[in-house]
Amino acid sequence: MRKKFLACVAALSVAGSVAAADRPVAPNGIALYSDYLSWKVIAPSYREDKGQIRIITGNDTAVAALRAGTKPLPDGSVLAKVAWKAEKHPSFPVASEPGAFVQVEFMVKDARKYKDTGGWGFARFVGNQLQPYGKDSSFVAECFGCHTPVAGNDYLFTKLVKVP
């Protein structure tokens, strides 16, 4: 039985490695999380300057912490922010809906590993090719700089949506 279990673990590890090898990787080593659209919703957002509509999702660790009001978020928390060009609905033009995919961005919490950037690792994958953003790992200075005004909220712009 134990042998069978270990064989399964080995097979799964190999399968995992193959999948991981196909995923694009940011210059700081953060690989695309491919299942981010299956995570729970944290909030939608709309960027009028860029004409983009977005969804922020979170993995179970992140969403559980946000629901409990735990700040800073614990290690293992991952947030994804997905952006599409906002397009007027052809049958109902006062409503804008997602058009072309723009990018997906991740914030990955590891207080020790990313201690220089508020405990968060940043990554962005752009366009249909999911091109990793940044020439080298110094790109995170731009991400972190933008998030500094919300340092008091664990560097998060996004709040978990509330419903009654």
Next chain:
Amino acid sequence: MRKKFLACVAALSVAGSVAAADRPVAPNGIALYSDYLSWKVIAPSYREDKGQIRIITGNDTAVAALRAGTKPLPDGSVLAKVAWKAEKHPSFPVASEPGAFVQVEFMVKDARKYKDTGGWGFARFVGNQLQPYGKDSSFVAECFGCHTPVAGNDYLFTKLVKVP
């Protein structure tokens, strides 16, 4: 063992009934689905006329059908559209985020039960009191009328978002 199993079923049924009794019910008998924010994302949307930002989620039946491209959606499919007042982010005002909760709306597929309205049952619950919309069951004429222009898309305005 069977006795224990039946006892559990009975206990769960009672618990379910109590919870259901607490949920508001639309004039056509559709009760609020309380777990809609745990469903998978179908899309965000933005209504510039109303200044609202929205998320559309779907239960597993609906999302599986949308992913597979199955139209019309099968019985048991449920979509939720949640709306909040869009508010400019205090630290980043070019971004709008959800403010006060406005309403949640449901479309429930049962081709036979709702055959007069395209196979869809409609419900809306408004404000923090989740007040059922409509004085009587004729309120669905308004919902259905608005969705008629998208009859060719199984009466759905929303399309499943695409990511690479």
